[in-house]
Amino acid sequence: MAAAPDRNCDRVARRYPSIIYGIWGLFVFAPFLQQTLQPFLIGTLGEVPLLSSLFAGPPYGIGVLTAGLILAIMVLPFITRSPATCSVPSRRC
Numbered sequence: 001m002a003a004a005p006d007r008n009c010d011r012v013a014r015r016y017p018s019i020i021y022g023i024w025g026l027f028v029f030a031p032f033l034q035q036t037l038q039p040f041l042i043g044t045l046g047e048v049p050l051l052s053s054l055f056a057g058p059p060y061g062i063g064v065l066t067a068g069l070i071l072a073i074m075v076l077p078f079i080t081r082s083p084a085t086c087s088v089p090s091r092r093c
Contacts, residue, residue, distance in 0.1 A: 018074060025070035026062070033069075034061025 038059030045051045 021070055021074045025066060029070060030061035030066050032061075033066050034059050038065070 038055075038061065042055045042059060046055045
């Protein structure tokens, strides 16, 4: 019997070293954030008193937001394979 597709995806995502995630983030994810998400956040949250300093300046695409999102994507396979999620039966009622 073949493994479930989500389990195969999990195994493939675990094999990538962190440098691959970093390069992907630098060359693919950062330009995407620079053109779409960061201008939206600057326009929306740039006038909020406490958040204005976080979103000040031009959107370069490289920063804490991008790094945090890449790390979240990188650790997702490890989180989904935790003992708590493995104890749930794979067959649904």
